[in-house]
């Protein structure tokens with residue numbers, strides 16, 4: 001496996017002061033909505049816990065910043081950097097690290113009903129081989145994970161990615177960025193958590 005990931009429950013997250021740097025603590029206190037602050041905090045905790053396996057440093061000696069497009073980068077005391085991917089939703093936060101480069105994307109989503117308009121807007125017709133909540137949630141999570149791997153997030157329409165039988169096809173700006181990154185074949189690891197959430201990790205296939 002050329003990646004590592006960590007899934008944590010938000011209930012396991014210790015007090016913010018125990019693992020945030022001073023700058024991160026200020027950021028944490030800036031959130032207007034408590035739920036958003038707690039999800040952000042859980043994402044920071046998952047990412048730092050995972051990175052601590054590599055750097056052998058206390059969590060407070062690592063700091064996570066977002067680039068201007070939102071992608072997270074972890075800086076360890078001493079100058080080391082690590083590209084990570086973070087997702088947080090409800091009871092869960094997840095973080096992933098690539099061991100071979102900077103291409104990694106992770107997403108966790110709650111399995112829940114969505115309106116027909118959502119399906120029509122975000123998916124390509126051929127992808128819609130089923131309409132059940134679990135299938136659509138996982139497909140959505142795959143798209144987000146791939147868009148994070150490319151560093152795009154939702155700055156492009158999700159229809160610029162088409163996933164058929166776990167094979168990813170790219171269009172528009174997503175295609176340009178994917179080509180710029182060397183056109184890696186993408187694979188997925190998937191899990192269902194508590195029968196209520198879908199976890200998806202997207203990573204480049206090593207041939």
Ligand SMILES: CC(C)(COP(=O)(O)OP(=O)(O)OC[C@H]1O[C@@H](n2cnc3c(N)ncnc32)[C@H](O)[C@@H]1OP(=O)(O)O)[C@@H](O)C(=O)NCCC(=O)NCCS
Nearest residue numbers: 040043069070071072086087088107148151152153154155
């Ligand atoms: C990436 C995005 C799709 C995630 O949406 P989401 O499902 O609501 O949230 P998730 O919990 O799954 O993921 C959020 C994490 O994705 C990561 N992320 C955000 N933008 C990213 C990007 N361009 N590339 C890779 N990862 C990204 C961040 O680490 C973020 O968590 P953090 O803010 O706590 O560090 C979404 O944030 C996005 O792209 N929004 C549109 C663009 C936008 O508003 N940009 C503003 C940037 S400041």
